Amino acid sequence: MAGLALKQIRKSYGPVDVIHGVDLDIDEGEFIVFVGPSGCGKSTLLRMIAGLETISGGELHIDGQLVNDIPPSMRGIAMVFQSYALYPHMTVFDNMAFGMRIAKADAAEIKRRVGEAAEILQLEPYLDRLPKALSGGQRQRVAIGRAIVRNPKVFLFDEPLSNLDAALRVATRIEIAKLHESMPSSTMIYVTHDQVEAMTLADRIVVLSAGNIEQVGSPLGLYDNPRNLFVAQFIGSPAMNIVPAKIVKTGTKTTIELPDGGKVVAPIKSGSALEGSNASFGIRPEDLSIVDGDKKPVLQGQVSLVESLGEVTMIYVDIEGRDEPLVAKLAGTHMFERGSTIKLTAEPEKMHVFDSEGISLQHL
């Protein structure tokens, strides 16, 4: 099995620990995306897998083999860099052939493999050009082609789309997805801070924060069922609304009290030890809706800003207990006066409750 196993991987620069013991198993053919805010260590982790950073502690296995001290080229990996990292003085063909030439491969074999990769990425017309004569998207395709030619067990992508403009980013993202489909046995590890890339590409997403894994799971799993406040707010855009609350009743359903005194019953099991403790109530902007008729609202407040985007309307609502306005994302167009009172409600199964440590009650 061409999977990866990370066992208590650590990285420290002198006394500063940047990766604090990461455990992760990746199966052959999986598309894994590392996401996290800047400085969370996601790129460092990727570079440790690539062998460009030494591993300070723990074990890294690729394909069942311990590779901690094996140089990058012997690990069966290929890496695509954010800056493309093409060799500027070589043609596209030479760029893609570089690794095989270093490995002293047969010229005909090099030609065949480069040709195949160029065909997959539609780079054939450009093989004789220098990188400077290519557009950004083409350069990134060459970088991907260079990785394909190496025929690696694991592809590593370090924010490959960050340097592309929005339209090209979507197109290249789709190409990467197709590439993964066409090579089902290749494991891919992809680092990004863009959650759209993460949600669309990943089989599983690894959310990192400050050198720790916060949660690993399928994109929708993370969205529907975040393990803690960090993941809840990181996945999804705009971020989940968090309102401070207090647990007043536990059991198969949990009742919480919001700052304005309103009580909400969420169909989440909780232990009796939590009764009376502080908690956080979370609800995604897109799960909020306007109360019809006289039904009891979950949240209410004053409208501070309305953004009409056509397909959706974003309403910013000042509510008690939060300095920042709450965001509601409503389908269609809605008109609200600034300062008017708005009553919002949500389906109980869309509600999230986090304990005082920020851990979701579902995960306790």
Place this chain on the structure above:
Amino acid sequence: MSFFTRKKSALVWAVHLSVLLLVAVWLFPTLGLFVSSFRTSDQISTSGWWSALSTQTRQVPAIRVAGDEKEVNGRFIITGELFPDTDAKITAWGTSSRDPAAYKPDEVAELRSGATLTVSPTGGYTLDGPESFEGQRLPRIFSTATSPPEFTLENYRNVLFSSTAASGVGQSFINTLTVAIPATIIPILIAAFAAYALAWMNFPGRALLVAAVVGLLVVPLQLALIPLLQLHNAVGIGKGYLGVWLAHTGFGLPLAIYLLRNYIVGLPRDIIESARVDGATDFEIFVKIVLPLSFPALASFAIFQFLWTWNDLLVALVFLGTDDDTLVLTGRLVNLLGSRGGDWEILATSAFVSIAVPLVVFFALQRYLVRGLLAGSVKGG
């Protein structure tokens, strides 16, 4: 808005004018040297190099009539040419220094004892007298001549190939090349390896080494001349090309390493890491990636080092000596200034020989001074 544009255009003008001034300051002496090196010593002494392209009118120094006399019909005739070698045209002539332009060409001057003298426009003269001129002092001809522009390669032939006193410049030219070419290549080779190691390889003491290199930049080389020469003598190198190569290499290395390291450390890290992932060893990364990308830096240092070794006098005198067969061009020029100080054509030609090679080197490599090889490798490149 218009204020800013006006201000900017004034600045642009100032820049352009100063560039123009610098070009003029540099170009005119060089051009003068170049033109003078193709002129004869007569031309140099009578007119400036800027009039070399126009026809010149000049007072020719007195030429005494000379030649074999022939007796024709009882008269004695001497004929000759004033300017056997040039195309000068006479505009006026005379026989006395008090009135050197007394006669027009083809006019006949009456001399004492019934003799006559005529001078044709092309400088042919005929002295005609009733008695033999034997034993007499023949008259002198003062002439005003216009000569067309004339250029000669004679100076170069003299300076480079002849075996007269001006020679040795050719030999010295070879000597200087023998010094300068290895003294340029050797430090670049060493420095490029060192610069890569100091920029991209991790080893203990790297920062200290870099600091030491920077420190060596400010050590004056005069400090090391005598100890180094003693060392050379002690290890048996003595005075010779090997010694001067080593000295130039040593004196050039700190700057070379410093410049190249700063350039190489600025190469995008991703490119080098990408090559490492592709399986390249440090040596392969150096040869296949870093060297080609560092070409502008290598070329600009090569220009500096070549010019410096080419123009060097001190190191060559100390480590190579002043023997005729090893004297470098700068040393030869110093000697010529002493021995042939009045022969401007020789000096100008020798000087131009000595600046010709630096000029060629500069113009051949100047485009590499412009850093532009990284285009396309990374974002924004």
